Amino acid sequence: MPSIKDVAMKAGVSVRTVGRALYGGGPVKDEVRQRVELAVKQAGYAPNLAARSLKTGRGYLVAALVASGDELHMARLDAFQIEIEAAGFGLHVIFISGGKEPLGLVDSLVRLGVAGLACFHVSATRLRKEFEGRGLRLPAVAFDHQDPGADAVLLDRPRGIEEAVHDLAAKGRRRIAYLGPADPSRLDGYARAVRDLGLPYLVHHPDLKDGEISMGEQGMQELLDKAMQPDGVQAFSDMMAAGALRCCHRRGLRVPQDIALVGFDNRRLALCLWPQLTTVAQPNEEIGRRMACLLLARLRGAAPDAPVIESVTPMLVRREST
Amino acid sequence: MPSIKDVAMKAGVSVRTVGRALYGGGPVKDEVRQRVELAVKQAGYAPNLAARSLKTGRGYLVAALVASGDELHMARLDAFQIEIEAAGFGLHVIFISGGKEPLGLVDSLVRLGVAGLACFHVSATRLRKEFEGRGLRLPAVAFDHQDPGADAVLLDRPRGIEEAVHDLAAKGRRRIAYLGPADPSRLDGYARAVRDLGLPYLVHHPDLKDGEISMGEQGMQELLDKAMQPDGVQAFSDMMAAGALRCCHRRGLRVPQDIALVGFDNRRLALCLWPQLTTVAQPNEEIGRRMACLLLARLRGAAPDAPVIESVTPMLVRREST
DNA sequence: TTGTAAGCGTTATCAT
DNA sequence: ATGATAACGCTTACAA
Numbered sequence: 005m006p007s008i009k010d011v012a013m014k015a016g017v018s019v020r021t022v023g024r025a026l027y028g029g030g031p032v033k034d035e036v037r038q039r040v041e042l043a044v045k046q047a048g049y050a051p052n053l054a055a056r057s058l059k060t061g062r063g064y065l066v067a068a069l070v071a072s073g074d075e076l077h078m079a080r081l082d083a084f085q086i087e088i089e090a091a092g093f094g095l096h097v098i099f100i101s102g103g104k105e106p107l108g109l110v111d112s113l114v115r116l117g118v119a120g121l122a123c124f125h126v127s128a129t130r131l132r133k134e135f136e137g138r139g140l141r142l143p144a145v146a147f148d149h150q151d152p153g154a155d156a157v158l159l160d161r162p163r164g165i166e167e168a169v170h171d172l173a174a175k176g177r178r179r180i181a182y183l184g185p186a187d188p189s190r191l192d193g194y195a196r197a198v199r200d201l202g203l204p205y206l207v208h209h210p211d212l213k214d215g216e217i218s219m220g221e222q223g224m225q226e227l228l229d230k231a232m233q234p235d236g237v238q239a240f241s242d243m244m245a246a247g248a249l250r251c252c253h254r255r256g257l258r259v260p261q262d263i264a265l266v267g268f269d270n271r272r273l274a275l276c277l278w279p280q281l282t283t284v285a286q287p288n289e290e291i292g293r294r295m296a297c298l299l300l301a302r303l304r305g306a307a308p309d310a311p312v313i314e315s316v317t318p319m320l321v322r323r324e325s326t
Numbered sequence: 327m328p329s330i331k332d333v334a335m336k337a338g339v340s341v342r343t344v345g346r347a348l349y350g351g352g353p354v355k356d357e358v359r360q361r362v363e364l365a366v367k368q369a370g371y372a373p374n375l376a377a378r379s380l381k382t383g384r385g386y387l388v389a390a391l392v393a394s395g396d397e398l399h400m401a402r403l404d405a406f407q408i409e410i411e412a413a414g415f416g417l418h419v420i421f422i423s424g425g426k427e428p429l430g431l432v433d434s435l436v437r438l439g440v441a442g443l444a445c446f447h448v449s450a451t452r453l454r455k456e457f458e459g460r461g462l463r464l465p466a467v468a469f470d471h472q473d474p475g476a477d478a479v480l481l482d483r484p485r486g487i488e489e490a491v492h493d494l495a496a497k498g499r500r501r502i503a504y505l506g507p508a509d510p511s512r513l514d515g516y517a518r519a520v521r522d523l524g525l526p527y528l529v530h531h532p533d534l535k536d537g538e539i540s541m542g543e544q545g546m547q548e549l550l551d552k553a554m555q556p557d558g559v560q561a562f563s564d565m566m567a568a569g570a571l572r573c574c575h576r577r578g579l580r581v582p583q584d585i586a587l588v589g590f591d592n593r594r595l596a597l598c599l600w601p602q603l604t605t606v607a608q609p610n611e612e613i614g615r616r617m618a619c620l621l622l623a624r625l626r627g628a629a630p631d632a633p634v635i636e637s638v639t640p641m642l643v644r645r646e647s648t
Numbered sequence: 649t650t651g652t653a654a655g656c657g658t659t660a661t662c663a664t
Numbered sequence: 665a666t667g668a669t670a671a672c673g674c675t676t677a678c679a680a
Contacts, residue, residue: 005436005460005461005462005657007656007657007658008657008658008659009657017666017667018666018667018668019657019658019659019667019668020659020660020666020667020668020669021665021666021667023658023659023660024665024666027659029659029660030665030666031665031666032665032666033665033666036665036666048460050433050436050437051437051657051658052380052437052439052656052657052658053376053437053438053439053658054375054376054377054379054380054439054656054657054658055376055380055656055657055658055659055672056657056658056659057376057658057672058374058376058377058380058656058657058658058671058672058673058674059657059658059659059660059671059672060658060659060672061672072400072404073397073399073400073401073403073404074400075395075397077395078394078395078396078400078421079395081395081421082394082395082421082423085420085421085428086423086428089428089434094418094434094438095418095419095420096416096417096418096419097417097418097419098407098417099400099403099404099407101404101408106407106408106411111372112411112416114327114372115372115373115374115375116375116416117374117375117376138327138370140327217597217598243598246598246599247598249600250598250600253600254600272595273594273595273598275539276539276565276568276569276572276595276598276599277568277598277599278571278572278575278576278600327673329672329673329674330673330674330675331673339650339651340650340651340652341651341652341673341674341675342650342651342652342653342675342676343649343650343651345674345675345676346649346650349675351675351676352649352650353649353650354649354650355649355650358649358650373673373674374672374673374674375674376672376673376674377656377672377673377674377675378673378674378675379656379674380655380656380657380658380672380673380674381655381656381673381674381675381676382656382674382675383656
């Protein structure tokens with residue numbers, strides 16, 4: 005492994021000059037700069053990041069906390085990584101399986117000297133408190149929830165649901181139900197839409213907890229049994245919609261002829277179903293990019309003191325189920 | 327950030343003694359060790375990994391190359407991470423989106439001083455060659471393919487397919503077809519099974535390339551049009567099976583009454599379909615764990631010179647589609 | 649049984 | 665416009 009000394013030797017200058025030539029911080033003769041750059045190429049020199057961060061105290065790793073392996077998180081993370089690496093940082097991914105933090109997570113982050121934190125649908129409030137307890141400030145950006153003092157990118161679910169319900173109404177549906185847990189943001193959008201459209205408020209919250217598919221299947225069953233007679237259903241998620249679809253198949257209800265069905269998330273699953281699922285898509289790439297921008301600005305000290313909150317809007321994707 | 331000096335001061339000993347007390351390497355009085363451990367606790371000391379790896383030259387990060395955000399890779403990676411972190415290493419995940427390596431990947435890995443490499447379905451032959459070109463040996467473990475000189479965990483697909491076909495036959499199916507690309511490992515298992523069972527060899531390779539779902543749908547259509555009259559189908563993947571299922575629905579074929587259908591992978595999707603898909607499951611956690619063991623052994627220098635190749639067996643999961 | 653000190657590769661302060 | 669050198673926190677050979 006060539007070090008900066010080797011480069012200096014090769015170029016016939018001092019290490020200080022190599023530093024100036026590569027990163028600025030003082031005047032360097034053009035001819036010398038060229039010699040240095042050539043020497044870097046020839047030696048295959050790449051600065052040792054361990055040494056750098058030991059010296060500067062600044063870390064070069066950004067940690068991402070991710071709820072285990074979910075397709076949506078991965079899409080966001082992918083976009084996030086690209087921006088982060090383009091800015092010269094490295095991405096350190098930590099999977100939080102089953103809601104449990106890895107043992108000694110804070111320690112390992114401190115030891116690694118992480119420069120910042122990105123939370124993909126996992127709250128890091130406690131974790132950041134621990135950092136503060138050690139006298140460290142850890143810049144952070146979160147998705148879809150607000151950690152106190154952290155920047156955030158929020159998803160405007162109400163808007164997405166509202167658009168979907170309006171679209172159902174535009175297709176002639178008059179009894180549009182909401183199926184799923186009592187999530188305030190989704191219910192807000194649904195409630196606003198049916199009120200504005202003058203349609204009945206039809207909501208069913210299945211109280212099942214074991215997985216979204218069976219929740220969707222059983223919830224749909226109950227919805228039908230309660231004689232709500234829906235001709236359209238906005239589901240909490242694609243997974244729940246898949247369950248609802250199973251119920252319709254079982255009962256011989258045709259989708260979309262008898263009942264139109266809309267999901268939420270636009271998972272790849274939506275394309276695999278019969279019929280293919282109309283759904284509200286999250287702009288995952290945009291989310292990842294925005295999170296990276298926010299965090300990078302803070303790492304560069306170019307962000308205001310107060311947390312920056314941004315909002316992204318989901319988009320309706322029309323398929324066979326409506 | 328407390329350093330080892332602070333701990334030494336607090337405990338009233340030298341840094342050398344702290345080192346011995348914490349990591350061994352010489353005798354330490356019990357009483358002194360206790361004082362040191364107390365001081366570590368009180369100071370909240372955690373060794374600075376940048377300094378350590380600068381000094382030792384050994385990295386503490388293991389890099390994982392992953393084909394972007396796939397659910398199966400994530401499950402394996404999750405298990406992999408747990409073992410790696412338990413061994414005191416950190417995991418550095420790199421997503422290879424769309425088959426393209428991030429620009430300057432080798433450089434960034436060198437600079438990070440990664441200790442080892444894990445390839446989840448991405449070949450790293452070229453990458454490791456580049457490392458060798460710089461005079462660095464990079465221990466590596468791969469999944470599902472053999473990189474020269476690297477350890478590997480292979481999936482015994484033939485066994486999995488064979489078991490599935492036998493299961494179809496046991497349920498009375500006599501015309502079992504294989505639907506999918508001409509993947510040698512899967513075809514091997516299929517061919518062996520139908521031969522052993524004395525059943526006809528019915529194979530259709532759709533030459534469509536645009537996504538596995540439409541490939542499954544169109545492939546199934548062609549399979550039926552060719553009058554192969556299958557009463558059972560082993561698909562290349564769950565995604566293809568989902569497409570095949572769509573075709574059956576469209577044509578009014580009942581699954582499993584008219585045709586039984588088996589997928590491969592056991593994605594979460596399999597539970598969302600109607601009917602729920604019987605499929606060949608990959609033991610993802612085991613794969614991740616084994617890869618970690620192999621790599622850790624090599625990092626500790628406890629592995630033989632020759633590459634170690636292990637094999638894991640998939641398992642049939644019976645659901646509604648058979 | 650314990651302590652001293654060198655050195656890893658970088659950055660940055662100072663002098664030239 | 666350039667160079668010598670100290671310091672970051674850690675590990676470890678060597679001295680005591």
